[in-house]
Amino acid sequence: MSGPRRSERRDDQLPERLSAAFRSQAERFEPSHDSYARLAEAVNRPVRQSPALTWLRPAIATVAVAVAAGAGIGTLLLRADDVQSVGTGPGDVAATAPGDADDAAVGQPELADGADSSADADADADAASTADAESTADAGTPLGGDDAVLGPIRSTELEAAEAFLDLLRLTNGRAELIDGRVAVRSFGEPGEAGTDGPLVATLTVVETEDGFAVAEATSDTVAIDEATGGERTDGTLTVRGTGTGFEGGLVVRLVSALDNRSLAPVVPVSAGALGEPAPFSADVPVVGAERAWVVVSADGGADGVIDPFAATPVSYRSEADPAGYAVVRVDLDDVDGGLKVRRGPGVANEAFDVLPPGSVGIRRAADYPEPVGDDLWWSIVTPNGEQGWVNSRFLAAPEPVSERAIAEVAARLQQTGLAGPGPPLVRRAPVAVGSIAEPIEIPARELLGARGWTETRSIPLPAAAGPTEQVSLEDFLLVERWSTAELQMDGSFSYPSDEQAARAYFAELSSFVLVPETSDGTDRRIFVFLEATPAGPEVAGIVAEVQQR
Amino acid sequence: MATLDRNHGEAIASTAPSTLPALYDQHYRSMVKLASMYVDDRETAEEVVQDAFAELLAGTYHIEPGREAPYLRKMVLNGSRSLLRKRRVRRLHTPDDPGLVAAAEETGVARSERERILQAVRRLPEKQAAVIILRYYLDLSEADIAETLGIARGSVKSHAHRGLAKLEKLLGPGDREEGR
Incomplete structure (x- = not known):
């Protein structure tokens, strides 16, 4: 299974790649609908002023008072060479004790099901460490089994802080190390280089065996007193605290500690007006089992300035009944506000609705997804009862597959003649990384009888494999069969090897079903249906279909 | 007579009056896209462009009617770069930032390739990055690049050469596998 698998890029390909990348970037940017009005305003304005400043000024005053009173971290020193870019977020976090950090070599969400916990834990750890090496987005540092959740582990405090802020998508601020915190x-007013904005948070950084990690984030204007976690929930995570926000409003976000996915819709809450902290309480709907950060900030807006924020780590396992599929892997600040629902499969069809990140209760309306280009599109019914189409990449099963469901699938496969005498086509699989570390053998015959499912990615079968030969999952997923490009999904930047890329990739894709494209034996391709579940690596797909019947 | 950039419909020479509506119609959109080579959110890109327009219309420099594009380009490049430097924005892995069109439906492969390249270009020295962008995004001639950046044509060549060489090093061999 070795041998050259990449083509050598010729030098003359670079200009073409550059042009393509530039065009692709440019195509993403269109002026805002009110751009002319804003331009006219800017042109007529003698001195530019950030729109954020109007509401930030009270916050600045608040923080200034706090600093003057010696609250928090005391003396604030700024060194230009320590300035780091960071993002917004509010927060006070439930601190993770330094002692808990021993197991924090890598951050991983807690798996929902204990059955494969050991294998999964190893696999997750591998994946996380891989991701850690290269990706700031994969910042979550999974812990080795206890409830501790830390930010991404890095070699220095500032790097850990930076990775943490990246994880929370707080990208427009400065960080400075002071006595371990x-x-x-936030940044100063645009155009005034060198000016410093208000203190928006203080990060507590702990040292672990493997480096430094953020354990909590606190602020002077927002505090999280309680975030129910580390236990089973009924599908709601309750967040309580006190705070002040612009016009008395705060927003509560839930961000995956693993990969900065939004795990729930943004929940706005009422709190005190600026300078007058008042209690707030938010019920955040959750699905699956996750380790995450609860982030409370004055504003979730993306106006280029960090808002005061607090963040606290939680782990939870939702016991809620499955409520359909969930929207995942869509950024909280996605320009469209979530996942577009279209009239038909593919982006060429009109979008008529948007499902916010973390939306649940989405039902599939078809047995099989529709392949369009490189993606699969599911016909779905939204929580509002409307039928439409969404890209399968952003749908996830809300709960792990039960043994019963797997048994149902096996039985169904037997009935349809698709299943051979071997193990069922669908089985519980600790795929995340275990798909590679612990290959699951699937008889080729089982893979060659069905048709339908489709795929995003496909891999030629080994030429020698006959219909009855065993094709191991290891073969199937063999790293060398995947191009690095294919594995560099979802912003993964680069990896030192294909294997690591594969591991990181599958760490994100928590479930899969293997199916053949056609029943005709001449087509020697197997197709993989991949989808992520918030609960961790589990098989879904066909199983979900059976559950609906 | 007006001529158009080959791919981007930007008027680079015309008799356009220097009124705000005309300038907006002719240049605003293309300048936002140009700013996007450096910044990853629309809000910031538009702020940079608005600043450039404001400077242009402030009349600090005499720009001949119809010759606004090179000036705007330079201002946008400088403004974007300055902002990038100031903020030290690290967005290697922020695929969908606010205000962007592609949003969630873009394939990961395309996104990854684009981000790799943009990050690499942004790491280049200022002039090299500007030359690469003007050449391979706007498809400008050496003469136009030289005018935009206020440098000699020979410098354009050397910046391009060095920029490409460094990009080769930063990006490594292509990731595409044949036969797919």
Whole structure:
């Protein structure tokens, strides 16, 4: 299974790649609908002023008072060479004790099902460490089994802070190390280089065996007193605290500690007006089992300035009944506000609705997804009862597959003649990484009888494999069969090897079903249906279909 | 007579009056896209462009009617770069930032390739990055690049050469596998 698998890029390909990348980037940017009005305003304005400043000024005053009173971190020193870019977020976090950090070599969400916990834990750890090496987005540092959740582990405090802020998508601020804590300041007014904005949070950084990690984020204007976690929930995570926000409003976000996915819709809450902290309470709907960060901030807006924020780690396992599929892998600040629902499969069809990140209760309306280009599109019914189409990449099963469901699938496969005497086509599989570390053998005959499912990615079968030969999952997923490009999904930047890329990739894709494209034996391709579940690596797909019947 | 950039419909020479509506119609959109080579959110890109327009219309420099494009390009490049430097924005892995069109439906492969390249270009020295962008995004001639950046044509060549060489190093061999 070795041998050359990449073509050598010729030098003359670079200009073409550059042009393509530039065009692709440019195509993403269109002026805002009110751009002319804003331009006219900017042109007529003698001195530019950030729209954020109008509401930030009270916050600045609040923080200034707090700093003057010696609250928090005391003296704030700024060194230009320590300035780091960071993002917004509010927060006070439930601190993770330094002692808990021993097991924090890598961050991983807790798996929902204990059955494969050991294998999964190893696999997750591998994946996380891989992701850690290269990706700031994969910042979550999974813990080795206890409830501790830390930010991404890095070699220095500032790097850990930076990775943490990246994880929370707080990208427009400065961080500075002071006595083991990191002060986070928003940027100053645009155009005034060198000016410093207000202190928006203080990060507590702990040292682990493998480096430094953020354990909590606190601020002077927002505090999280309680975030129910580390236990089973009924599908709701309750967040309580006190705070002040612009016009008395705060927003509560839930961000995956593993990969910065939004795990729930943004929940706005009422709190005190600026300078007058008042209690707030939010019920955040959750599905699956996750380790995450609860982030509370004055505003979730993306106006280029960090808002005061608090963040606290939680782990939870939702016991809620499955409520259909969930929207995952869509950024909280996605320009469209979520996952577009279209009239038909593919982006060429009109979008008529948007499912916010973390939306649940989405039902599939078809047995099989529709392949369009490189993607699969599911016909779905939204929580509002409307039928439409969404890209399968952003749908996830809300709960792990039960043994009963797997048995149902096996039985169904027997009935349809698709299943051979071997193990069922669908089985519980600790795929995340275990798909590679612990290959699951699937008889080729089982893979060659069905038709339908489709795929995003496909791999030629080994030429020698006959219909009855065993094709191991290891063969199937053999790293060398995947191009690095294919594995560089979803912003993964680069990896030192294909294997690591594969591991990281499958760490994100928590479930899969293997199916053949056609029943005709001449087509020697197997197709993989991949989808992510918030609960961790589990088989879904066909199983979900059976559950609906 | 007006001529158009080959791919981007930007008027680079015309008799356009220097009124705001005309300038907006002719240049705003293309300048936002140009700014996007450096910044990853629309809000910031538009702020940079608005600043450039404001400077242009402030009349600090005498720009001949119809010759606004090179000036705007330079201002946008400088403004974007300055902002990038100031903020030290690290967005290697922020696929969908606010205000962007593609949003969630873009394939990961395309996104990854684009981000790799953009990050690599942004790491280049200022002039090299500007030359690469003007050449391979706007498809400008050496003469136009030289005018935009206020440098000699020979410098354009050397910046391009060095920029490409460094990009080769940063990006490594292509990731595409044949036969797919």
